[in-house]
Every structure is written in C-alpha cells, then in structure tokens.
Amino acid sequence: MEKFQYVSFDIFDTLIKRNVSTPREVFKLVEEKYNLLNPTKPRMAFYKQRIEAERKAVYLSDWEEVTFDAIYDQMEMSEVERKTLQELEIETELQVCIPNYPIQEIYKRCVVGGKTIVITSDMYLPQWAICKILTNCGYAHYHRLYLSSTVGLKKITGNLFKYVLSDMQIDKSELVHIGDSKRADIFACMKKGIKSIYLSHTVINTTFINRTMLGNASEHSPYIFINNMLSKYHSRSKLFLWGYEALGPLLLGFCHWIHSKVHEQNIERTFFLARDMYLVVQVYQRLYPDESVQYLEISRKSLRRAYILESNQIHSVFDTMGRREYSIGAVCDAIGLETGGVVEGCAALGVNIAASDEFTNKNTIVYDALNYVILEMLRKEGDLSLDYLKSMGMSANIKMAIVDVGWHGTLQNMLEKILRTKVMGMYFGNTKRASFSKMDTCGYWFDTDDERLVLSQLSMMYILEVMLFPKIGTTSGYVYEENHIIPLYAKCEMGDGFEKVEEFQIGAMQFIDDYINKSPYKNLPFLKNDAVMAYEKLAFQPTLYQAKMLSSLPYEDGDIKPLALEKNIFYYLLRPRSLLNDYKQARWKPGFIKQVFPFIKNPHQLDLLVKNRKN
Known part of the structure; x- marks a missing residue:
C-alpha cells in the first residue's frame, strides 16, 4: 500500500461496524422506536414496509442506486410520518455505528503518511448523514466522499470506481481500494484494473464465542457488540478480555432479570448482599439509577448470633453452616465466642467438655449445658445485627427482596427468622433445602428444588463467587461508631490474587459502560443463554x-x-x-x-x- 498515493476505503464493515446482527436490524429498531413514540396509534409494521419499499424503488429506478427519499416515496403514509421515520432511521444508524478499530489504525497511518484518502461506498443514505456517521466515528480527514446514492453509480458495476478516477483525474495505477465485499470491492476493482485489498467482515475477536456461535446468535445477543468492541481493547490483558466477554454479559443479563422481577412482584426495596453482590449492585445502579436499592453488608457469621437468639436453640447454628459435624471449638469460633468461656461455663454446671469434642445433641446432658451456657453468653454480650438491618431500611412494613449468588438460600432463611417477616430471594442459581421449602425464591441460571439436578453447576458457582469478590473480608460483626452502626470485616483472603480478580472485574465493568453508552439494545433484556454462554465456556x-x-x-x-x-x-x-x-x-x-x-x-x-x- 506504500506505493499508492491515493487510498480508497469502503464504509460499512470496513471503516464502520454496525452493532447489529444484520443491517436490516436497524429497521426493527426504528419500528420499535416509532411505536413507542405513538402508543395510541395502530402498531406500524415498519420493518416489512421498509424492505418492500426499497425493493420497489430499486425496480423503478433509472439509476444504478436508489436514494433515501426514493425508498420512502414507495411507502404509503403521511408526510409527517415519512419525515419522522426518516429521522428515526438516520438517528438509529448514528446510534449503531462504531469505528472498526483495526481499520481505523490503518486509516490514521494513511493520514499521518500524507496519503490522499477517498471514501467510496454503495449506500442509499444521504451524503450528509454519512458525513455525520464518519465524523462521529473519528473519520474527519478525507479528501472526498463518493456515494452511489449521490452519484447514481455503484461499486458493484465498476462504474463508481470509473467515476472516482475521472473526478480525481488520476490513473488507475495510483489508486488502491480497501473493502470487505468480494464482488463490490475486489472483483469490481479487478475489472477496472484497480488494485484492491480484501478485508473479511467476519473477523472473530472473541475468546469463548466461535464463528458458528456468533452466526447463530439471536438478534438481541450481546456478542455481535462484543466482537466489534473487543478489537478496541486488543492490547489489554487476557483477564480484562475474559471479563469483558464472559462476566460482563452475565452481570448485565442478571440485572435485567432482577429488574423485571422487582416490577413483577411490586418490590418496594431491593437489597444486594455482601460480598458477592458488590459488583452486581454497581451494575444495577448504572442501569437503573432511580430505583431504591441498598448494599447490605451481612454474612452468615455476622447474623449467627441474632439467628440463634431468635431460634432460642443453639443447634440452629447448623442451618447456617455447610456440614453438621463440627467440634465444640469450631462452633464457638463460628459464632464469635471464646471457647474457654464456654468450657468453664459448662464445668460450673458440672459438665466437663473439651474444645475438640464433637458438638452434638446426642448426649442431652452435654447439649443442654452447652445450649444454656452459649445462649446466656450471647444475651449478655448482646448483638447489633438486628439494629444494623433496621438502620439499612429493612422492615416488615415493606415488600423486600434480596439478591445474592445463591444455592440454598441460607441468608434469606436467617433474615426471615431475625426480622420475623417474609423476604423474596433472587439468585444467580437457586436450589432450596427441604427445611427452607416455604421461602419465596427464584433463580436466574437455574431454579430447582432438587439439588442433584444441578450439582454439575456447583463448580461454576464457586468460580463466579471468587470473580465477584471485592478486596475486603467477610462481615464478622457490627459496632457503634459516632452514632452509626458500622460493619466489622475479617481479613481478606485474596491477598495478591485480587490483582487477577480486579482485572477481570475491570473488563466486565468496561463492557457494562460500553453497552450502556453504545448498544442500541441497552434497555432490552437478552436471552439467558446469551448471557451465560461465554461464562459457561470459561467455567466448564x-x-x-x-x-x-x-x-x-x-x-x-x-x-x-x-x-x-x-x-x-x-x-x-x-x-x-x-x-x-x-x-x-x-x-x-x-x-x-x-x-x-x-x-x-x-x-x-x-x-x-x-x-x-x-x-
């Protein structure tokens, strides 16, 4: 390309990418916009009308290309409707278009190198609209713009290239053309003796989504967008790119689902539970800044004391723990009591125990002593967890929901017992214990009462929890400080490993920001399968x-x-x-x-x- 002074670029799928699966998806977006703007009118089937109008305009045209106005002249509607739809179509085109970042780098090198750049495209949109699209995408430095809709000649016939050579008064040997269509950009140039460079319009930038999966993606799938955008971040770390492609869509899909559930169930306040929902609540607040949400810093450990006191039975601690075989010392540690104090209290009652003894209710004498001593110690030391929950706005007087990673719904059960009210639980994955069967729960990824059906998903949940962690330890309790109840935290277990997690999260949040700011589908939920597809590939x-x-x-x-x-x-x-x-x-x-x-x-x-x- 160095030997050519004149460089011609095609526009769509060369300089510009559309964040839609096909160009005609723009017409569907226009249809949705128009019908939303006119809710009292009969629904307009713009998509089909627009395709048929273009077919008719091409058939009737004396030119090789048709104009934007000629297309709309074939649609039976009022002048006001026609003008509104034309404006919406151009507005939508501006919205869906982004730079093709690798080709933009070539374009910039041509500008710096003093090349004379022309832009040559078969396109029905008016010249001013294309100029605006190019400017918005960072293409301001070009000598001339040749559109088939303006000239009346097309690339695919070779006549537009012939016109370019004549208008520029240059020889065919001085020009090289870059484009993605073999017929219109390559073979047409060959017929006119012009050098051309072919660019595939199906470059795969994704790690987890292959060409077949991308081709079969639904029309609202985020992966067309992701594939287009990832080329912008080609110099970033692998962890960033994995987070962008795998975790970002999962978080977005989950938040769309939460939003729909909140409105279906008339939820008045939604609580996102620490620590796993630290990132999720940030995504949700960016999507829905006007909704009433709270980040609730609780854990099984921080609520155990209140739960045991409300149950009035120390054995209830096992509702909050992963298995049911623990030593007395381990149980005391789990609820934050000094084991020595418990041992001494039991000895005062004439019951001798050791910290290493199994905690069980099989020996009623030992169990009754433990139950009495531990409950008395908890009452004496007091607990601030209920006060903390109330200070955060939890109340039996409003309809509440909690959001968490999920699995059994342990924290939901604890909250319901402590607050003495029902709470709705929304989870990435949901499988209830039999003892929790009366709780109101639902799951995004999976939702079942039979844990055996989803045991294979457990590995995916473990790695998801890790990738959602903030750089802070679990909530271990609460203290008063300056008339406020604040959480206490255990030491974060991540250490240096958090650098990997953080880079993964940064990638995910960059996807969220890009999608909110640049995707035409930002307010439309996509299929669950599209949300989890890439993450499942990474996890499995x-x-x-x-x-x-x-x-x-x-x-x-x-x-x-x-x-x-x-x-x-x-x-x-x-x-x-x-x-x-x-x-x-x-x-x-x-x-x-x-x-x-x-x-x-x-x-x-x-x-x-x-x-x-x-x-």
Whole structure:
C-alpha cells in the first residue's frame, strides 16, 4: 500500500461496524422506536414496509442506486410520518455505528503518511448523514466522499470506481481500494484494473464465542457488540478480555432479570448482599439509577448470633453452616465466642467438655449445658445485627427482596427468622433445602428444588463467587461508631490474587459502560443463554492457560483453599489416591481436570461422568 498515493476505503464493515446482527436490524429498531413514540396509534409494521419499499424503488429506478427519499416515496403514509421515520432511521444508524478499530489504525497511518484518502461506498443514505456517521466515528480527514446514492453509480458495476478516477483525474495505477465485499470491492476493482485489498467482515475477536456461535446468535445477543468492541481493547490483558466477554454479559443479563422481577412482584426495596453482590449492585445502579436499592453488608457469621437468639436453640447454628459435624471449638469460633468461656461455663454446671469434642445433641446432658451456657453468653454480650438491618431500611412494613449468588438460600432463611417477616430471594442459581421449602425464591441460571439436578453447576458457582469478590473480608460483626452502626470485616483472603480478580472485574465493568453508552439494545433484556454462554465456556471448558491462570485463586468456605490447585501428572501416577483426594477437594473441578489431563477438551463432561457414576 506504500506505493499508492491515493487510498480508497469502503464504509460499512470496513471503516464502520454496525452493532447489529444484520443491517436490516436497524429497521426493527426504528419500528420499535416509532411505536413507542405513538402508543395510541395502530402498531406500524415498519420493518416489512421498509424492505418492500426499497425493493420497489430499486425496480423503478433509472439509476444504478436508489436514494433515501426514493425508498420512502414507495411507502404509503403521511408526510409527517415519512419525515419522522426518516429521522428515526438516520438517528438509529448514528446510534449503531462504531469505528472498526483495526481499520481505523490503518486509516490514521494513511493520514499521518500524507496519503490522499477517498471514501467510496454503495449506500442509499444521504451524503450528509454519512458525513455525520464518519465524523462521529473519528473519520474527519478525507479528501472526498463518493456515494452511489449521490452519484447514481455503484461499486458493484465498476462504474463508481470509473467515476472516482475521472473526478480525481488520476490513473488507475495510483489508486488502491480497501473493502470487505468480494464482488463490490475486489472483483469490481479487478475489472477496472484497480488494485484492491480484501478485508473479511467476519473477523472473530472473541475468546469463548466461535464463528458458528456468533452466526447463530439471536438478534438481541450481546456478542455481535462484543466482537466489534473487543478489537478496541486488543492490547489489554487476557483477564480484562475474559471479563469483558464472559462476566460482563452475565452481570448485565442478571440485572435485567432482577429488574423485571422487582416490577413483577411490586418490590418496594431491593437489597444486594455482601460480598458477592458488590459488583452486581454497581451494575444495577448504572442501569437503573432511580430505583431504591441498598448494599447490605451481612454474612452468615455476622447474623449467627441474632439467628440463634431468635431460634432460642443453639443447634440452629447448623442451618447456617455447610456440614453438621463440627467440634465444640469450631462452633464457638463460628459464632464469635471464646471457647474457654464456654468450657468453664459448662464445668460450673458440672459438665466437663473439651474444645475438640464433637458438638452434638446426642448426649442431652452435654447439649443442654452447652445450649444454656452459649445462649446466656450471647444475651449478655448482646448483638447489633438486628439494629444494623433496621438502620439499612429493612422492615416488615415493606415488600423486600434480596439478591445474592445463591444455592440454598441460607441468608434469606436467617433474615426471615431475625426480622420475623417474609423476604423474596433472587439468585444467580437457586436450589432450596427441604427445611427452607416455604421461602419465596427464584433463580436466574437455574431454579430447582432438587439439588442433584444441578450439582454439575456447583463448580461454576464457586468460580463466579471468587470473580465477584471485592478486596475486603467477610462481615464478622457490627459496632457503634459516632452514632452509626458500622460493619466489622475479617481479613481478606485474596491477598495478591485480587490483582487477577480486579482485572477481570475491570473488563466486565468496561463492557457494562460500553453497552450502556453504545448498544442500541441497552434497555432490552437478552436471552439467558446469551448471557451465560461465554461464562459457561470459561467455567466448564477452560483452556490449559485459563485453568492455570485462575486455579490458584483462593476460596473461603470455613477454611481457605485454592480453587483447583494440582500437582503434576507424574506425582499422581505414583500416588493415585492423591489424585482422587485432590479432585474431591478442588472447588473448580473442570479447572483441576484440565491441568492434570490437558488433552481433554471438555473437562466438565468428565466431571459429570464421575458424578453420575457416584450417584
């Protein structure tokens, strides 16, 4: 290209990308806009009318190209309607158009290099509208703009190129044309002896969504938008790009779903629960800034005291814990009591226990002593969690909903008992314990009463929780400070690993900002499958590089362990029992499997086979 002084660029799918699956999607958007603006009129089927009008205009035209006005002349409507729809179509075109970022870099090099740039396109839109689109997308430095709708000649016939050469008074050997259409940009140039450079209009920039999946995406799918936008961020880290493509759409889809549920159920106040909803509430507030939402800094540990006191039964602590076999010391630690004080209190009642003894209700004498001592200590020390909940606006007098990652709904059960009122629970994934069956819950990703049906999803939930963490520890309790109740936090388990999580989150939030500011579908919910597709690919079918990058991230569930840290295959060949033990311990099992057996393309399927065999 260096030897050519004159460089011609095509516009659409070359200099410009549209954030829609096909150009005709613009007509559907115009139809929606028009009908929203005119709710009292019969619904206009603009999409079909617009396509048919263009077909008629082309048939009747004496020119090779038709004009924007000629198309609209074929539509039977009033002059006011015609003008309104034309304005809406151009407005929508301006909205959906973004730069094709890699080609914009070539364009900029041509400008800096002193090339004479012309823009040549087959297009029905008026010249002034195309000029505005180009300017909005950062293309202000060009010598001339040649449109088929203005000249009356088209690229595909070769006549527009012939006109360009004549008008510029240059020889065909001085011009190179860049475009994405083999017929209109390449073969037409060849016929006129003009050098051309072909650009594929189906460049795949996504990591998790392949060409077939992109081609089959629904019309409101975010992945057309993502594929167009990712080229802008090609120099960013892999974690940023994964967050943009995988976590961003999941958060957006989830928030759209929450919004619809809030309005369906007439929810008056929505509470997003710490820590997992720290990022989600930010997304929700950007989408719906006028809604009444709160970020509620609670945890199972911070509410256990109030829950036990309300239940008046120490055994209720097991409603809030992952398993039911704990030592007395572990239970005391879980509710923030000094084990020595509990042991001494029981001894005063004539019951001798040790911190290492199993906490059980099988021995009624020991259990009754523990129950009495612990409840008395909790009453004496007091608890501020109920006061904190009330200070945040939780009340039995309003209809409330909570939002969390989910699984069993443990925190919802605790809140309902403490507040003595019903709360609606909205979760990424929902599977209720039998003892929680009366709670009002719903799930976005999955929603079932039979946990066995979704055990395969558990690995995905673990890694999701990690990717949603803020750089702050879990809420451990509350204190008064300057007449306010504020949360106390445990030490954050993330350490240096948070740098990876933060980069992933930054990518996700960049997607949210881009989608809100640039997508024509920003207010339209997309299909759940579109929201979770890329994240499921990362969680279930990671590459070896992805598995190694993310497996060392810590996960806290009573104790802190890596998501899926493995030893090398040679170690496991000598110690097969260690392989089974490490597999069981891994929170992110597909990530573990991929590291041990990198040749397995779908580690999630192997994980399913193991689970099904166990069942």
